[in-house]
Amino acid sequence: MKIKTEAGERHVLAVTVDNEAGILAKITGLFSARGYNIESLTVADISADHALSRITIVTSGPPAVIDQIIAQLDRLVPVHSVTDLADGGAHVEREIALVKVAGTGDKRIEALRMADVFRAKVVDTTLTSFIFEITGTSDKVDRFIALMRECGLVEVGRTGVVAIARGPEAL
Amino acid sequence: MVVQALVDLGVDTVFGYPGGAVLPIYDALYKHPTIKHILVRHEQAATHAAEGYARSTGKPGVVLVTSGPGATNAVTGITDALLDSIPMVVLTGQVPTTLIGTDAFQECDTVGITRHCTKHNYLVMDPDRLGPILHEAFYIATHGRPGPVVIDIPKNVQVATGTYNVPEFIQHNSYRPQVEPDADAIARAIEMIAAAERPIFYTGGGVINSGPDASAALRQLVSLTGAPITSTLMGLGAFPADDPKWLGMLGMHGTYEANMAMNRADLIIAVGARFDDRVTGRLDAFSPDSKKIHIDIDRSSINKIVPVDIAIVGDAGRALDALIAAWSDKGHKARDLGEWWRRVDGWRATRCLDFPEKTETDADIMPQRAVKALFDATRGMDPIITTEVGQHQMWAAQHFGFFAPNRWLTSGGLGTMGYGFPAAVGAQIANPDRLVICIAGEASLQMNIQEMGTVSQYRLPVKIFILNNEWMGMVRQWQELTYESRYSNSYSDSLPDFVKLADAYGWTGIRIDTLGQLEDGIAKMIETPGPVIVDCRVAKLANCFPMIPSGAAHTDMILQPNDITGTMDDEAKALV
Numbered sequence: 035m036k037i038k039t040e041a042g043e044r045h046v047l048a049v050t051v052d053n054e055a056g057i058l059a060k061i062t063g064l065f066s067a068r069g070y071n072i073e074s075l076t077v078a079d080i081s082a083d084h085a086l087s088r089i090t091i092v093t094s095g096p097p098a099v100i101d102q103i104i105a106q107l108d109r110l111v112p113v114h115s116v117t118d119l120a121d122g123g124a125h126v127e128r129e130i131a132l133v134k135v136a137g138t139g140d141k142r143i144e145a146l147r148m149a150d151v152f153r154a155k156v157v158d159t160t161l162t163s164f165i166f167e168i169t170g171t172s173d174k175v176d177r178f179i180a181l182m183r184e185c186g187l188v189e190v191g192r193t194g195v196v197a198i199a200r201g202p203e204a205l
Numbered sequence: 206m207v208v209q210a211l212v213d214l215g216v217d218t219v220f221g222y223p224g225g226a227v228l229p230i231y232d233a234l235y236k237h238p239t240i241k242h243i244l245v246r247h248e249q250a251a252t253h254a255a256e257g258y259a260r261s262t263g264k265p266g267v268v269l270v271t272s273g274p275g276a277t278n279a280v281t282g283i284t285d286a287l288l289d290s291i292p293m294v295v296l297t298g299q300v301p302t303t304l305i306g307t308d309a310f311q312e313c314d315t316v317g318i319t320r321h322c323t324k325h326n327y328l329v330m331d332p333d334r335l336g337p338i339l340h341e342a343f344y345i346a347t348h349g350r351p352g353p354v355v356i357d358i359p360k361n362v363q364v365a366t367g368t369y370n371v372p373e374f375i376q377h378n379s380y381r382p383q384v385e386p387d388a389d390a391i392a393r394a395i396e397m398i399a400a401a402e403r404p405i406f407y408t409g410g411g412v413i414n415s416g417p418d419a420s421a422a423l424r425q426l427v428s429l430t431g432a433p434i435t436s437t438l439m440g441l442g443a444f445p446a447d448d449p450k451w452l453g454m455l456g457m458h459g460t461y462e463a464n465m466a467m468n469r470a471d472l473i474i475a476v477g478a479r480f481d482d483r484v485t486g487r488l489d490a491f492s493p494d495s496k497k498i499h500i501d502i503d504r505s506s507i508n509k510i511v512p513v514d515i516a517i518v519g520d521a522g523r524a525l526d527a528l529i530a531a532w533s534d535k536g537h538k539a540r541d542l543g544e545w546w547r548r549v550d551g552w553r554a555t556r557c558l559d560f561p562e563k564t565e566t567d568a569d570i571m572p573q574r575a576v577k578a579l580f581d582a583t584r585g586m587d588p589i590i591t592t593e594v595g596q597h598q599m600w601a602a603q604h605f606g607f608f609a610p611n612r613w614l615t616s617g618g619l620g621t622m623g624y625g626f627p628a629a630v631g632a633q634i635a636n637p638d639r640l641v642i643c644i645a646g647e648a649s650l651q652m653n654i655q656e657m658g659t660v661s662q663y664r665l666p667v668k669i670f671i672l673n674n675e676w677m678g679m680v681r682q683w684q685e686l687t688y689e690s691r692y693s694n695s696y697s698d699s700l701p702d703f704v705k706l707a708d709a710y711g712w713t714g715i716r717i718d719t720l721g722q723l724e725d726g727i728a729k730m731i732e733t734p735g736p737v738i739v740d741c742r743v744a745k746l747a748n749c750f751p752m753i754p755s756g757a758a759h760t761d762m763i764l765q766p767n768d769i770t771g772t773m774d775d776e777a778k779a780l781v
Contacts, residue, residue: 051379052378052379055328056316056317056320056326056328059317059320060320060321063320063321064321067321085378098508098512101508102505102508102509105504105505105507105509106505108504108505109350109503109504109505111324111325111345111377111379111380112325112379112380113379114378114379
């Protein structure tokens with residue numbers, strides 16, 4: 035028999051939680067136990083007294099599944115709020131990647147030229163390598179990394195997405 | 206401090222089993238004047254007993270077990286409580302904080318293991334946090350949708366001195382369950398109810414959890430609207446079984462009239478029920494022409510399985526009260542539902558719960574007959590009935606009538622064999638003067654049969670009524686339905702002599718072999734003051750009907766054994 039999967043659209047969820055041991059395991063466990071996707075997940079402490087963390091989750095699914103994900107997250111005891119950033123109108127998304135490229139000659143020059151086009155910064159260099167820092171949407175980071183594959187890419191580290199709604203209001 | 210907090214929280218009973226990592230708490234419980242500790246024979250039974258205590262009283266059940274195996278043995282009962290929304294607080298011992306993470310003796314990652322089978326859990330690293338956490342845990346277990354909370358307490362935290370105050374007011378810094386229903390949703394719902402031509406109430410365990418007032422409100426609203434009512438397995442007792450509006454349970458082993466009425470309704474009013482797969486059957490054929498109102502305290506239950514037209518998030522009792530108030534405020538009168546009731550009565554006329562039987566005194570007892578006889582014999586005694594899981598559970602749900610909430614204790618969501626007997630122990634502790642009967646199958650009972658010792662120790666007058674057909678009957682029934690009667694490992698081989706076993710534990714044992722012995726045997730069980738085990742031998746190959754096979758619609762019920770085909774395609778086999 036065939037096991038069906040459903041395609042869906044991408045959503046960015048901002049989740050504020052009590053900054054306590056095990057909360058990340060609880061959230062990732064919820065996603066794996068209920069079969070939801072995680073495309074990326076970032077987490078860091080965001081309050082002055084270190085009591086709150088913000089988790090940004092990029093997920094995808096049909097609308098009913100996204101609604102379930104939000105409801106399931108919201109009922110976890112340490113979760114304060116869950117916001118679907120796509121719901122509230124415009125939002126800003128950023129991701130940082132550190133991209134190590136090794137090579138000499140033309141490839142090295144080409145890598146540097148493209149980094150300039152993408153406004154990537156050089157954060158480390160040797161005679162045979164660069165590390166670029168690039169900030170932008172995931173799409174932009176993807177495209178930069180794809181180009182670097184042609185120029186001697188050896189290693190990539192990415193942060194995953196952080197996002198925040200446009201305008202003066204807080205969540 | 207733990208014991209003082211339990212006293213302050215009004216705990217009178219703890220179900221548990223000692224071990225190295227909880228000895229300090231056990232020492233504090235030694236000869237305690239108000240907290241009664243019930244020593245079980247296995248930690249799983251402690252959790253089910255606590256569920257029985259909670260389900261029969263509405264108060265949270267409390268469990269105390271040691272680290273490592275104590276905690277892992279409790280996991281099944283904790284998960285059972287999560288699935289059936291039973292308020293429970295489980296205290297587990299843990300190795301000292303200095304040894305955590307070293308694979309110490311009887312160490313396990315209790316908070317890791319129980320993270321996804323609890324409503325919430327804690328590992329207490331700071332003695333000053335112990336008091337607030339205990340109070341918070343009881344708050345979380347009992348507020349919103351109830352559920353189990355685990356508190357893992359390292360041994361050095363148990364012996365440390367910390368500050369303890371009784372908090373005047375408990376508020377978790379993020380947990381805010383919504384209990385008050387939205388007035389606008391109530392207003393829209395009442396118009397929809399008043400306008401419906403073919404309405405039906407579909408109620409569940411949420412009505413029971415909300416307390417006896419919710420059951421009273423339900424009865425009032427059903428009476429105001431004149432609509433038929435069905436309920437899930439977990440909701441039995443919220444509405445009296447002898448009321449003409451009662452259609453019986455719905456779902457896989459529900460009545461024909463309940464399932465047909467759900468299918469043909471133009472409005473379903475779901476109250477504290479969650480459209481479980483055992484209820485809906487094939488989803489694309491589930492009640493295709495109805496609008497749906499869903500009242501649930503857990504927002505994640507809404508639109509999870511079945512999309513609904515009006516969602517009312519809140520406590521079932523308060524929502525029902527608000528609906529009743531809105532009904533009279535608007536001056537609604539019950540519509541003439543005569544045409545709808547004529548159709549319902551037509552489905553009732555199939556008499557789907559009838560079963561073939563012989564009437565000679567030496568005939569085999571049909572299991573349905575045994576349940577009916579037990580029901581007739583205990584009418585007016587207001588018994589508490591627990592069950593294990595399987596055919597006997599469904600026969601009990603179909604043929605035993607309930608008239609009030611908190612009388613029917615069964616494992617619905619997780620379907621835990623071994624639940625019923627320890628749940629009966631917990632219910633009997635909480636209700637020492639009531640008649641508590643566990644309707645069991647011979648296979649399920651053996652999963653926690655060691656608790657006979659607990660019953661003997663505390664002289665509990667628990668009655669176990671075994672429908673003994675020498676099979677894991679529900680497994681065999683599915684093998685007949687789906688696997689051409691290849692009975693792979695479903696025969697209950699090497700059964701004990703239950704009457705001799707009763708004797709060994711100091712109980713009374715009664716065997717019933719034939720129909721002629723049934724009434725006398727039940728009467729003797731009820732009259733006997735102490736614990737009794739009844740080995741009621743029933744027809745071995747009887748199956749539980751009516752039944753909606755997995756993957757079928759409400760309208761495709763199997764009413765009789767000869768409707769069975771014996772094979773299924775892979776799609777159907779994959780469904781549980």
